[in-house]
Each structure stands twice: as C-alpha cells, then as structure tokens.
Amino acid sequence: MLEFLRARLTQGTRTSPFPEGGAEFPERFRGRPTFDRDRCDGTCSGCLAGPSALVSRAADGSIQLDAGACLFAPEEAAACDNGALAFTQDYRLASRSRSALVSPDGEIELARALDARMRSLFGRSLRLRSVAAGSCNGCEAELVALGNVVFDLARFGVQFVASPRHADGLVITGAVSRNMGSALHRTWEATPEPRLVIAVGACAINGGPFRGSPEVSDGVPDKIPVDLWVPGCPPHPLTVLDGLLRLLGRIEDGRARGS
Amino acid sequence: MTGLEELGLRNRRAVPLAAVPPEPVERFRQRVIDAVARGWRLVAFFGTPDRGGRTLLLALLAEDDTGALGACATLVGDSYAALTPDCPQAHLFEREIAEQCAVRPEGHPWLKPVRRHPPDHAAATVDRSGFDRERYEFFQIAGEEVHEVAVGPVHAGIIEPGHFRFQAHGEQVLFLEIMLGYQHRGVERLLETEERLRAVLVAESIAGDTVIGHAGACCAAIEALARSRKTPRAQTIRGIALELERLANHIGDLGAIAGDVAYQPAAAYFGRMRGECLNLLMTISGNRYGRGLVRPGGVAFDITPAMASEARDRLTRLREELIPVADLMLGNASVQARLEGVGALSKEKCSELGIVGPPARACAVPRDVRYEHPFGVFRFAHIPVSTAWAGDVLARCLVRRLEILRSLEFVIEQLGGLPGGVPRVECGTLRPAELAVAMTEGWRGEIVHAVVTDDAGAVRRHKVVDPSFHNWSAVAAALPGNQISDFPLCNKSFNLSYAGHDL
Numbered sequence: 226m227l228e229f230l231r232a233r234l235t236q237g238t239r240t241s242p243f244p245e246g247g248a249e250f251p252e253r254f255r256g257r258p259t260f261d262r263d264r265c266d267g268t269c270s271g272c273l274a275g276p277s278a279l280v281s282r283a284a285d286g287s288i289q290l291d292a293g294a295c296l297f298a299p300e301e302a303a304a305c306d307n308g309a310l311a312f313t314q315d316y317r318l319a320s321r322s323r324s325a326l327v328s329p330d331g332e333i334e335l336a337r338a339l340d341a342r343m344r345s346l347f348g349r350s351l352r353l354r355s356v357a358a359g360s361c362n363g364c365e366a367e368l369v370a371l372g373n374v375v376f377d378l379a380r381f382g383v384q385f386v387a388s389p390r391h392a393d394g395l396v397i398t399g400a401v402s403r404n405m406g407s408a409l410h411r412t413w414e415a416t417p418e419p420r421l422v423i424a425v426g427a428c429a430i431n432g433g434p435f436r437g438s439p440e441v442s443d444g445v446p447d448k449i450p451v452d453l454w455v456p457g458c459p460p461h462p463l464t465v466l467d468g469l470l471r472l473l474g475r476i477e478d479g480r481a482r483g484s
Numbered sequence: 485m486t487g488l489e490e491l492g493l494r495n496r497r498a499v500p501l502a503a504v505p506p507e508p509v510e511r512f513r514q515r516v517i518d519a520v521a522r523g524w525r526l527v528a529f530f531g532t533p534d535r536g537g538r539t540l541l542l543a544l545l546a547e548d549d550t551g552a553l554g555a556c557a558t559l560v561g562d563s564y565a566a567l568t569p570d571c572p573q574a575h576l577f578e579r580e581i582a583e584q585c586a587v588r589p590e591g592h593p594w595l596k597p598v599r600r601h602p603p604d605h606a607a608a609t610v611d612r613s614g615f616d617r618e619r620y621e622f623f624q625i626a627g628e629e630v631h632e633v634a635v636g637p638v639h640a641g642i643i644e645p646g647h648f649r650f651q652a653h654g655e656q657v658l659f660l661e662i663m664l665g666y667q668h669r670g671v672e673r674l675l676e677t678e679e680r681l682r683a684v685l686v687a688e689s690i691a692g693d694t695v696i697g698h699a700g701a702c703c704a705a706i707e708a709l710a711r712s713r714k715t716p717r718a719q720t721i722r723g724i725a726l727e728l729e730r731l732a733n734h735i736g737d738l739g740a741i742a743g744d745v746a747y748q749p750a751a752a753y754f755g756r757m758r759g760e761c762l763n764l765l766m767t768i769s770g771n772r773y774g775r776g777l778v779r780p781g782g783v784a785f786d787i788t789p790a791m792a793s794e795a796r797d798r799l800t801r802l803r804e805e806l807i808p809v810a811d812l813m814l815g816n817a818s819v820q821a822r823l824e825g826v827g828a829l830s831k832e833k834c835s836e837l838g839i840v841g842p843p844a845r846a847c848a849v850p851r852d853v854r855y856e857h858p859f860g861v862f863r864f865a866h867i868p869v870s871t872a873w874a875g876d877v878l879a880r881c882l883v884r885r886l887e888i889l890r891s892l893e894f895v896i897e898q899l900g901g902l903p904g905g906v907p908r909v910e911c912g913t914l915r916p917a918e919l920a921v922a923m924t925e926g927w928r929g930e931i932v933h934a935v936v937t938d939d940a941g942a943v944r945r946h947k948v949v950d951p952s953f954h955n956w957s958a959v960a961a962a963l964p965g966n967q968i969s970d971f972p973l974c975n976k977s978f979n980l981s982y983a984g985h986d987l
Contacts, residue, residue, distance in 0.1 A: 231808070236805065251763075251766055254770050255770045299770070300681055354638075359668070361689040362691060362692040363695075366773075373759060374752045385642055387640035399667070402668055404600055435674065438670035438674055441670070
C-alpha cells in the first residue's frame, strides 16, 4: 500500500492543459504543409514528382496543395529545390469538407462547429465507434493514446464505445480494404441516426501510401458521408482532439493562417 | 550437413540468384525437411512467376546457432507435394503460396485462404475471375452443449479487424480458429511496383507500430542489393530508434495488460510512459512513430549532441519512474494470480510452429535476431536475450519487463557515445538477378524482408514476413483449455499485428 501511494505521489498529475496550452512540438515536428508562391519560379515541376499526391495542378494549371493526401514525409517538402514547400509546426488540420483541405498555399478552413441541433445532442456527450478498415494501426494507436492520462479524451465527454448501436458516430481509419468494405458499411448502417462520420488519417481520406492498390478503395467510399476530415500519417493525438473539439464547438477561432 | 551452409548467405547479405539453382521438387522438399529436422528454421517460403507459366518457389532457412542462412529453390507447375505434413513450420507459408501464386500444395491438411484475395503473384495464364472473398469454411465441433462464438471483424475496443471463431463447451474453449485478411492492402505488390522512396513509405506503413522495424529491414535488403555501406553513426541511430520503438510498445503492452486485469494505476502510468518514448522518437524524426527517419543509405535525421544529452536525461528519469511501477504491478498478488497459468504455450509447440519474439522467449526459447543474426550496431553492443520459462501471460510480461530495462540501458549508453560519420550515404542501383535477405528483431519478433531482383536490376519479388505471420498460430494454440473470458487478456499478451499479417 505504501509503495502504491509513493508511486501515486511520484507520478503526479500529467493531464495536458489542452486546449488552454499544452500544444508544444519539437523543432522537427511536421505539421500543416504550406506552399510559398513567391519562392516558386514556375519553371520546374519537381514538386509534382513528390512521393504523394500532396501537390497537384488545379484546373487553371496553378499549383495546389491537398493536406488530405499529405503523408507528412520529409521528402514531400524536399521535392521543391527552391524551398517553396515546407512543413509548419501547426498541428491544426481538421476540416468539415474534403475540398477545404485543398488550397493554393496550404491554408485550411478549419472545422466549423455542428449546427445547434446536433450540438445540443452531442456537444457534451459524444460516443464514438472506431472502425479500422485497411489501416496500418498507426491511426488507431493515436486514437488509443487519446484515452491516456495525458490527452484524457473523456474529460470532454467523448468516449469510444464497444458497439455501433451504442454510438453517435464512427471514426474510420484505413484505406478501406476490399475485405473490410461490407463490414464497414454494415457498421455504419447499425449506427443510429443522426450519426457522425469522422475520417482519420491520409488512408481514410484518399488511400494514403496504399493509394492505387487494387486491394483498397482509396479511402472512405462516397456513399458514407463524412462530417470531419482529419489529415495526418498518423495525425498527432492533438490534431484529432482539436478537430473533435472544433466540431463540438468547444474551440472556436478563425482559419489556420497560410505561410 | 544440409548443403545450405555453402551458400555463404548471412543476414543482410545478397547472393546471385544463380547460386540457388532450382532443384527437382522432390530434392527440394527433402532438403528443407531434413534441414528443419536438424534445427534449421523456415524464415520465409514464397513463390514468384517464372518462365513458361511456372512458379519459382524459394525457401529461406536460418540456423540460429551459427547465424547461417540458407536458400533453396524449385520450379513447379500448378501443384506440388506439400511440405507441411512433414514440416509443420511450412503450414501457413504453403497456404500463402496457394493463395498468392495459385499453386496447390497437394496433401496440405488445412488448405484455407490466408488473406482472401485473388492471386497476385501467379503466372499470367491463371484465371483470376470469379474469386470469392467470402468463401471460407470454419472448423466445427458438434456435440451436446458444444456451442460456437463468433467475434469480429469489428471488435469492442479500438482494435484492428479480425474474426475469431470459438468452439466452446460451457466457458471452456475447445478450439479457436482465426480468420484474418481484413487489413489486406496489397503491400507486397506495392513494394514491387512503386519507385524506391514510395516503396519505403509503404514499408513504414506495413504495421504502424513497427515503422522502424519494417523500414529498417526493407532498407537493409535494398542496401545489400546496392552494396551500400552505412556509416557506424547511421547504424547506431537506427539501433537507438529500433529500441525506442520496442520500449514504447513493450511499456504500452504492460499498461494494456494491467488495464485488462483492472489494475488501473499501472495502466495509467504505463500509458503515459509509452508516450514519453514516442515523443522522443518525434524529437529525433518529427513523427511519434519514427516515420521519415530510416531511409536507404542511412537515416534522414541526425541526432545532435544537445538532443542526445536531453534524451539521456529523459530516459534516465523514465527509468526511475518505470521500475517502481513495474514492481508494483508484477509484485501484486492479485495481478500475478490473474496472469499466471493463462494462455500457456509449451516449448515443444513453440519450436514446432516456428514461433518468434517475446512469446518464444517466454517459453525459454532464446530466439533473438539481434543476438543470433546480429546486424548494425548490435554486432558491437550486445543486448542480452531476455527469457522466461512458463510460456504463459505472466511469462510474456516478465520478458517484456526485462527487455524494457535492457533496451533502456542500451539506448542511454549509445546516446552517450555516438560514433562519427555522416548520417546518410548514397544508395545506388540494385545488382541484377540477386537475392537479399534482411532480418530485424522488431519488438514483436523476427521481421524478414527478402528481395529478388530481375535481370535488369528491378525488384522482381519483395517478400515480407511480419512476426505476427508466425505468431497468430501461437494464439490459436495457446487458447484451448482456457475460458473464453480469458481470450482478451491472452490476445493482449501476444499483441499481434493484423496489418502486419495481412500486408
């Protein structure tokens, strides 16, 4: 008993003060990608040859960034010899629409809160069911980490539950493998309405590193409407938490600034 | 003598494919079966399409006592006589060959799908249409009071998908069948077809909790084929990252096991300490799981002197906080009572099935790639092999605790004297028509990446064996005789990767 009390005293309280602070990252942390048009001389297309679908050309031929497709690999920024591509320290990435993750400079329209009715239902108590469908277990590991004493998701009234029938929404991770397609759909159908769908990680958004494999469907299929998109490979737990709290109207401020 | 030693193959070396000429299938069978009977272990066995609609089968074996690796090959048509009846270690490999290459191992006693996908390494002439992913027949036990329990693929917690089918008598499990494949993403085909950097990113995503392990083995195979020699500094940084990954996962596992037996203090403390190790990996690589660090030719990020000294301080503090909690948990009588005797695996079963990693070491089988087939920094800085003998959940916990302490000691020591040299050197083109084998002791056990190049120096076959591929058989073998309600605890004590198995 004495040892137990001693351990309790030594361990102390470790809960992060987030969202009031607690979001410090080491220097090398790779957050929201940005594109600095002024540093692009427009003569090469090196950035398009990067290892992911982060950079592409918009309909008018200009360069655009898709944070949803970003794998947050150092080589994605290094693909530009002029240093126009860079990773910032900004961990805030979640958005309400797929298109809001795409922009000319990496600016993301961060998630807006649910409407008043949905907030009155879920604002103080949200039960989620996790479905991994063709993932690597990296995103799930960060979802599990959200439950530890540091991030302590439960203090915001959000919990992961054992059955879709007990849930208000699904958190989908993975590129949605062919072998998980029908199980995912049935789990979604088993979740009572109104329900939320949260797509976590590059795989769920566009297939991530497995994009193009005949064994996956490159992310959550269109027939399952998504309410919150959380980029990352995997997203830092605070990226997920920030998205959830914005969705519930617990964090409100403007847009993440561009470069 | 098995004739395998003469090849001179070692961990992380390459040999010309011509040195492994295809033998008649009967000689190939006999050679593998004899070698396994003499104590060699099947580390990989796979097929790749060859000329004339035939399939080249390659078996890779390891002699753990001497660190030797062996390879033998044969060419088969659409069937051959299965090895499994004489060599149980081949059981899952042969099911995989049947599924990937559409080659039937005749006489295989349990020829069921492994991941449920159409053939992806078969001759062009093989008919792939009409493949039914849902076709799978479960073993059933009939009898009064025998009942069946089906669990998954969507489980109760935040867990990967898999399906477990129990045949039970009351609460007692008579038989457990595990059907996987839900996480199948076509990893091996991507590794074979994507350009090098993209392939490494795929390797980092084979199992998201084993980024360093898989990327390390993948790059080592590429480096062997390119004759690229890493600097001692790069090797040490990779070794440090590998042990940080082991620390994070082992600490997390002890916490998860504590949570499963409702010993909340340890679950909370270990859960937080796991994060400390991930945050150290983030300081070095910019990502909590070490993504972006391991690259062909070395590492993409150096460890600065300031970083090294801060990391040493943080790990020294972690050690001081961790030891009392581990003692608290594993010294608690009610925790011990809950872990002891549950999910026991015998040493004989372990050898027969070719089990690897902590579950093998918990059965007093001192199997550890870092010791038996040493690579990189582990050739110079030895980490003692941690074993226990009872083979149950408690033994697997004790092995983890020992490994945590030894990895902490290793990392703290290595951070104190990083060797010189650049972190990364150029890694050129691959030699044509060669075979390279790279093994790593990931935190779950032996990871194997075997790469075969074609005559133009392109990747012809990239075989991945995650430790979970071997060890899911151990879960199925450890459960009969236990209660269904002990399954979560037993499963957690193995903590295998669904993604790593499913590829």
